[in-house]
């Protein structure tokens with residue numbers, strides 16, 4: 449059908465598909481630029497952002513860094529990220545990301561997102577409720593490249609802070625008059641004869657019976673956290689959610705006068721895409737929500753967009769907390785040291801995955817083990833605590849000599865000959881491939897290729913992409929906070945650009 453004469457059920461200047469961090473930031477910027485913005489979300493918004501740790505990677509001298517007495521510069525941040533995150537984006541784009549980082553945090557703070565300057569004094573995967581600024585990457589491991597600085601800005605809230613992050617962004621969008629259609633799934637992009645994207649075909653529960661909408665909302669909400677930590681339960685709860693969509697969803701066509709932003713998350717929940725693009729990562733813990741089914745990426749591809757880095761998955765193996773674990777040596781089954789233990793959990797996870805059989809053990813001597821045990825209670829939040837206890841008890845073998853402990857772990861003792869420590873020795877299983885009680889969490893990094901100047905999907909006029917639906921700063925390699933920071937960066941870029949398009953005329957076709 450010719451999109452220019454299509455009868456729309458409703459229209460907006462800008463349609464944003466997905467209301468996580470990227471979608472919210474796009475909507476806020478587009479609304480600030482004067483556009484009438486309509487956001488569609490398959491569920492109630494929030495996405496993976498709302499269940500995340502709420503850590504935003506930022507530096508170059510943010511207000512929080514300065515208040516904590518930390519020295520940092522955009523150049524140091526750039527030098528480190530260039531090394532750690534590689535060339536997923538051009539040097540110019542990464543430089544812009546670093547140069548604008550201080551302003552990005554101020555922008556978020558201006559929207560009501562709370563940050564705090566309390567600096568965590570030890571290395572951890574996620575600080576406790578006493579600390580909100582920390583070394584969230586591998587900065588100290590790259591000290592020869594750039595002066596290390598703590599850049600993990602955890603949103604100020606107890607527990608996992610993503611909930612507050614998403615809520616504040618949602619409130620800021622609401623205050624700007626951004627309209628929402630929740631329980632509305634984008635299923636197809638409408639394009640005109642010239643290939644320009646002019647609208648979205650959806651399936652909505654808007655006219656569904658009240659009980660169906662309620663069941664859809666509640667079951668989805670209940671399925672999200674178990675979907676990460678107890679996948680079987682998450683799947684069982686999500687099955688009726690999909691059934692309700694099939695049974696009660698009704699078509700809805702929405703026209704977009706200026707364009708469409710795809711911000712629908714990644715694809716870690718889509719078995720087929722994972723099998724096709726990232727077969728090595730089977731068995732990991734899927735970090736996301738059922739909305740991370742790759743639909744945003746597929747919508748873009750069907751409209752003519754291309755993808756990159758779909759094979760890049762961030763799989764995490766955190767040695768810390770407790771920070772005492774850094775006194776150990778991470779070895780493969782031949783007893784060879786795998787990598788620098790102070791690297792971020794994603795770099796360690798990748799190194800373990802690539803080691804023979806995906807197997808790895810952390811070798812500790814007696815004083816180190818004792819130190820770790822002492823630190824557990826003080827350095828962990830609930831979701832880290834059970835894991836640390838497990839690793840230090842059930843997940844550990846010990847022996848009076850290196851040969852004995854290696855034999856128990858199934859490691860070749862020859863590789864450990866130069867290790868000097870105090871017996872008895874322990875080895876903790878940090879394998880990735882083997883099914884362990886502590887599966888490795890993972891998220892997808894690749895997505896639609898975009899013009900880095902404006903966020904437009906390459907080759908598709910009227911279409912923009914942001915967050916984990918698009919290629920971004922973290923698409924080669926992730927450190928804590930880099931995905932959310934990229935969602936803000938890319939979401940704002942797409943929102944500004946789409947709002948500046950003005951094709952006009954669409955409103956005449958209101959259905």
Ligand SMILES: Cc1cc2nc3c(=O)[nH]c(=O)nc-3n(C[C@H](O)[C@H](O)[C@H](O)COP(=O)(O)OP(=O)(O)OC[C@H]3O[C@@H](n4cnc5c(N)ncnc54)[C@H](O)[C@@H]3O)c2cc1C
Pocket residue numbers: 465466467468469470471488489490491492493494495496497498499500501502503504505632633634635676711712713714734735736737739740741743744891914915916917928929930931932933935
């Ligand atoms: C437990 C956990 C902890 C994490 N901690 C951090 C952290 O501290 N720092 C960090 O940087 N990253 C973290 N991450 C990763 C980060 O949360 C995500 O990469 C990021 O939130 C993705 O944001 P997004 O806006 O791209 O997508 P999302 O926040 O997932 O939002 C996408 C939205 O699109 C909707 N949607 C999907 N498909 C459709 C469709 N077809 N039609 C309409 N709507 C659709 C979904 O319902 C969802 O609301 C964490 C992830 C998890 C799961």
